[in-house]
Amino acid sequence: xxxxxxxxxxxxxxxxxxxxxxxxxxxxxxxxxxxxxxxxxxxxxxxxxxxxxxxxxxxxxxxxxxxxxxxxxxxxxxxxxxxxxxxxxxxxxxxxxxxxxxxxxxxxxxxxxxxxxxxxxxxxxxxxxxxxxxxxxxxxxxxxxxxxxxxxxxxxxxxxxxxxxxxxxxxxxxxxxxxxxxxxxxxxxxxxxxxxxxxxxxxxxxxxxxxxxxxxxxxxxxxxxxxxxxxxxxxxxxxxxxxxx
Amino acid sequence: xxxxxxxxxxxxxxxxxxxxxxxxxxxxxxxxxxxxxxxxxxxxxxxxxxxxxxxxxxxxxxxxxxxxxxxxxxxxxxxxxxxxxxxxxxxxxxxxxxxxxxxxxxxxxxxxxxxxxxxxxxxxxxxxxxxxxxxxxxxxxxxxxxxxxxxxxxxxxxxxxxxxxxxxxxxxxxxxxxxxxxxxxxxxxxxxxxxxxxxxx
Numbered sequence: 001x002x003x004x005x006x007x008x009x010x011x012x013x014x015x016x017x018x019x020x021x022x023x024x025x026x027x028x029x030x031x032x033x034x035x036x037x038x039x040x041x042x043x044x045x046x047x048x049x050x051x052x053x054x055x056x057x058x059x060x061x062x063x064x065x066x067x068x069x070x071x072x073x074x075x076x077x078x079x080x081x082x083x084x085x086x087x088x089x090x091x092x093x094x095x096x097x098x099x100x101x102x103x104x105x106x107x108x109x110x111x112x113x114x115x116x117x118x119x120x121x122x123x124x125x126x127x128x129x130x131x132x133x134x135x136x137x138x139x140x141x142x143x144x145x146x147x148x149x150x151x152x153x154x155x156x157x158x159x160x161x162x163x164x165x166x167x168x169x170x171x172x173x174x175x176x177x178x179x180x181x182x183x184x185x186x187x188x189x190x191x192x193x194x195x196x197x198x199x200x201x202x203x204x205x206x207x208x209x210x211x212x213x214x215x216x217x218x219x220x221x222x223x224x225x226x227x228x229x230x231x232x233x234x235x236x237x238x239x240x241x242x243x244x245x
Numbered sequence: 246x247x248x249x250x251x252x253x254x255x256x257x258x259x260x261x262x263x264x265x266x267x268x269x270x271x272x273x274x275x276x277x278x279x280x281x282x283x284x285x286x287x288x289x290x291x292x293x294x295x296x297x298x299x300x301x302x303x304x305x306x307x308x309x310x311x312x313x314x315x316x317x318x319x320x321x322x323x324x325x326x327x328x329x330x331x332x333x334x335x336x337x338x339x340x341x342x343x344x345x346x347x348x349x350x351x352x353x354x355x356x357x358x359x360x361x362x363x364x365x366x367x368x369x370x371x372x373x374x375x376x377x378x379x380x381x382x383x384x385x386x387x388x389x390x391x392x393x394x395x396x397x398x399x400x401x402x403x404x405x406x407x408x409x410x411x412x413x414x415x416x417x418x419x420x421x422x423x424x425x426x427x428x429x430x431x432x433x434x435x436x437x438x439x440x441x442x443x444x445x446x
Contacts, residue, residue, distance in 0.1 A: 004433040005426075009349055010445050011400075017323060019277050020315070021269075024324040030254045039347060051273045056290040056307075057281035063311020068320055071339030072257050072331060076347055077358075093296070100297040105307035111345040111360040115369075117376050142364040143297050149402050152376035159379045159407055164391030164398075167373030171397030179366030186295045193296070209380075209388050218390050218438075 011041035011077060018044070019051050019061045020068065030073055042075035043117070048094050049085030055094055058082060062102035070112055079149060081117040087200055088155045089121045091132035093193050099136075100143040107144030116140045118150025118170060122199075123161045123206020125224045129153050130169045130231035131196045135189060137173035138240065142185040148174060153206065160208045165220050165228060173235070176242050184239070191238040248334040251342040260329035261322040272321050272328070280318045284310040312336060349400050354436075354443030356399035371397050374446075375404030382408055385428070389435030393444055401436070401446040403428055 006012060012033045014026050033040050044065045046052065052061040062082060069078040081090050082098040090099070103114055118136055122128035133151050140148050151166035177185060209215075212224050220228075232242045267276065284290075288306040298304055312333065319328040347358040349370070356370050373392035380388050385406060392398055406414050406424040414424035436444050 004430050006429070006446070007351070009351060011349060019273075020318060021272070021321040021323050023322070027254055027258055027322075034254060039349065051277045052281045053278050054285075055292055056285045057278065059292075059307055060281050060284050060290070060310045060314050061277065063307060064314035064318070067312060067315050067336055067340070070343045071315075071336040072252055072254075072320060072329075074254055074339075074342075076344055097292055097296050101292060101303070101307055102311070104298050104304045105311065107362060108301065108304045109308045110340055112340065112343060113345065113347065113358055113360065115372070119376070139296055141369055144361050144363055144365070145369050146358060146361050147370040147372055147400075149372035149374070150376050152378045154378075156376055156378040160381055160384060160388070162375035162378045162380070162388065162404065164373060164388075164393075164395050167371065167392050167398055168395050171368070171371035171373070171395065174368045174371060175397065178364065178368040180364060182297050182299055182364055185364065186297055186299070189296045190294075209384055209391070213387065213391060215384060215387050218387050218394065220391075 008036060008038045010039065012038045013041045013043060016042060016044035016065060016069070018047055020064060034074055040075040041077040041079050042069040042073055043079035043081065045081035045083045047083055047085050048098055055098055059098045059102045062098060063105050066102065066106055066114065077113045077115055077147060079115040079117055081119065083119065087121055088119065090117065090119045091121065091136050093197060096136060096139045096193070100139050103143040103145055113146045115147035115149055116145050118148070119152045119155050121155060121203040123154040123158065123204060124163045124166060125207040125212045125227055126204040127227055127231045127234065128196045128199055128204060129166060129206055130228065131192060131234060133166050133169045134173045134235055135192045137170045138177045138185055138189055141174045141177040142180065142182050160210065161206060163209050163212045165212065165224055169228070169231065172242055173240065176240055188239040195234065246334060248332065248338045251338040252331065252335055257329060261325050261327050264327035264329045266326055267321070267328050269323065269326060276318060280314060284314055349445030350443050352443035354441045356445060370399045372400040372402050373398035374402030376402050378404050379407040380404035382406060385431045386435045386438070389432050390438050393436050393439035393441050401432065401444050403432055403446065
């Protein structure tokens with residue numbers, strides 16, 4: 001271990017494969033980390049519309065996958081991320097529903113530590129990206145997740161298109177949602193998801209980090225602060241009050 | 246029948262080695278979809294219009310269906326092309342052995358992990374970061390600092406260097422290792438700059 005490398009209390013991440021599969025490199029990493037007493041986070045992103053099929057079938061595979069992380073692979077935290085085969089994001093209406101149902105099923109029957117990860121279609125410095133993030137954060141928080149991880153904006157595939165402002169939205173929405181009545185959260189989500197899903201076919205790419213922040217001071221630009229405030233006002237109109245943050 | 250003990254990763258490997266050989270295409274295109282559909286019908290699962298379930302019976306039925314999916318279908322090793330089996334009792338032993346409390350990070354920057362149940366008033370741990378998104382060398386420290394300096398963030402997750410010293414960080418090459426080590430150094434620098442050197446990552 002180097003002086004700047006991962007320590008035992010940092011989550012060591014390993015992936016399962018789609019669906020209910022693993023390879024030898026995954027097993028070997030786990031064997032080493034187990035011997036060292038490291039915290040292990042196992043991720044898997046079940047594909048809606050993939051091998052398993054529809055929403056319910058994907059949720060069944062998701063629950064099986066989560067249970068396998070703990071029962072077969074000795075992990076400490078499972079990092080989920082149901083993903084839409086057409087859009088490649090976790091923020092669609094269907095993938096939010098799969099994640100919420102799978103998490104609630106385990107939450108009700110175990111004390112396991114469950115996380116979820118964020119892949120939005122829109123890029124940074126756009127209201128759509130922040131609203132996608134907010135919808136998933138509400139969903140994850142109200143369905144009982146213990147950790148939320150992100151945000152891989154622009155589907156996590158375009159260079160330099162992620163920033164700390166998206167994580168701010170993820171966290172502040174989680175704080176505002178925690179403790180709300182679940183029926184009320186569902187009502188907000190109905191309005192919120194409808195606002196951005198119609199733009200999936202022409203989602204804005206947003207801006208690069210270098211255009212969202214002053215690279216010298218690492219402060220977000222006025223432009224991004226304005227976009228953020230606009231998203232907060234939109235969330236307020238949907239029924240989620242972020243004004244305490 | 247009671248399980249002898251929770252499975253270890255070596256037990257899992259041993260079972261893969263002795264498991265039934267199944268072509269990967271059969272697993273993907275036949276075994277997984279057929280078993281998932283069968284369990285959806287057995288447990289009468291049909292999600293309504295709500296994003297988050299409010300009906301406890303649906304939650305319980307989905308849990309039973311998922312558990313049965315793992316036990317009845319087994320689990321596949323891609324490299325060996327074989328399927329291992331696990332019993333329901335062994336699954337429960339594994340769940341019992343799993344920690345339900347964890348601490349991530351160190352010093353005054355720790356994040357404490359406890360089970361939340363339902364929509365607990367305690368927010369989840371916020372793990373901020375690019376989640377494996379490609380980040381250029383020139384701004385990697387600043388990108389990671391932008392997460393570490395957010396007060397709402399409890400823990401970090403890295404982005405990925407796309408190049409190292411001008412060379413592409415190609416998988417399975419020495420450049421991949423050099424890039425990974427550089428990511429770790431840069432993430433350490435970002436945490437120090439943000440005044441949170443002990444944040445977990």
